[in-house]
Amino acid sequence: MVDKDKINELLTRGVDKIYPSREKLEEVLRSGKKIRLYQGFDPTGAQLHIGHMVGLRKHRQWQDLGHEVIFLIGDGTGTAGDPTGKKKTREKFFTKEELRANAKDYLAQAAKIVRFDGENPIKIMYNGDWLDKLTKVEILNIAENFSVQQLIERDMFQERLKKNETINLREFLYPLLQGYDSVAMDVDLELGGSDQTFNMLAGRTLVRAMKNKEKFVMTTPLLSDSKGVKIGKSEGNVIGLTDPAPELFGKIMSLGDDAIIPMFTLLTDVPNEEIEGFDLKKDAMSLKKRVAKLIIAQLYDDASAKSAEGAFSSTFQKKEIPDEIQEVSAKAGDLLSEALVKNKILLSKSEWRRLVEGKGVHDLVKNETIEDQNLKITESLTLKIGKKKFIKIKIK
């Protein structure tokens, strides 16, 4: 029973809830039975982010314990539009082609955490393979297992009802499709973020009805800091798994301190006992650096993690110039502003003016702030624009 502690870890660490209960699942695992499980990813964005990493790591754990793990690409459900977390009806839907293209990227990114080859490799499946083939009658038979009341229970639908906002039938039916995946693959367990609970439980209902068996559902907590969903939000500050190491480091450092402990628990292998001993008040900075390094080491390697840290501290803490700077060539006599806009460093001359007025442009060679908006280029320059942009201007 070498696996005993591993089973315990598998069932507790980084786990939000287990349905119907942890005890039932533990019983099955203790019996030595190998189960089949999956997690679905709708490839509706170009990249996986650090929030996905939580689930992927869980995947890996199952895989390492010898269970049959399926990485499901939701190219069928993706075209339907998951309403989870959406306050409004989704407006954009994805085509099959877009989804397949994204899926390719997903797999490449996921490969950083899970194994698609070697011993007990993860299987890749596409739910479009069966969802697209469902006949109308089959769909109705699936629908038979649900009541409108059940579907309408979802908080987000309730809210919309209250506000008299649209609930499109399409999003209403989405959980059924996702639920059918479990039937089609005949899985014993589904893994997913806690925001997916409703959809996953729909699958549970279906499996019971159509396969007469109990499907387990394991949810993982969502990674977030005090500001909420800063991590994995659709806006600019997504921490993508393929972000270059230095950028990853910076983005992780910019998260609130309250995200540190969850990150250790969910994204690293640091033992629980050690994590419990952490003193956030005293060591927040160094702990955050450590967790950032550990995360990067998983996505790249130790060396990248180290150099990312070095780059971070020299750039932001000591305010030194980074080693690698983007270069832009220009002719002598050109307006600096025009050269920057032409090379797409800045969006417009207006932006340039704003930055200069806000003292956001610095000449790093002379070590002074540039105040002249109409500065002409006379010699090669090294500029710091805002906090993050470093640009070298070279004379042609």
Place this chain on the structure above:
RNA sequence: GCGUCGAUGGUAGAGUGGUCAAAUACGACACGCUGUAAACGUGUUGCCUUCGGGCUUCGGGGGUUCGAAUCCCUCUCGACGCACCA
């Protein structure tokens, strides 16, 4: 099919003939502060500018007017209600 309402900047959402490049909030960007690219504070947030101003924007097209995001017509899309069907 009939009717009602709606479509505004990255998002949410004001504005209902000139004072509108369009409130407010969020986001984004910069500066200050900080162990931090956090928090907090301040400023900026359509484009061009000789800094006077100029130009293009409020679902598409057309019109009324000296003047339209605002009024009218029409088209597209959406929500809601009614009818049809059951």
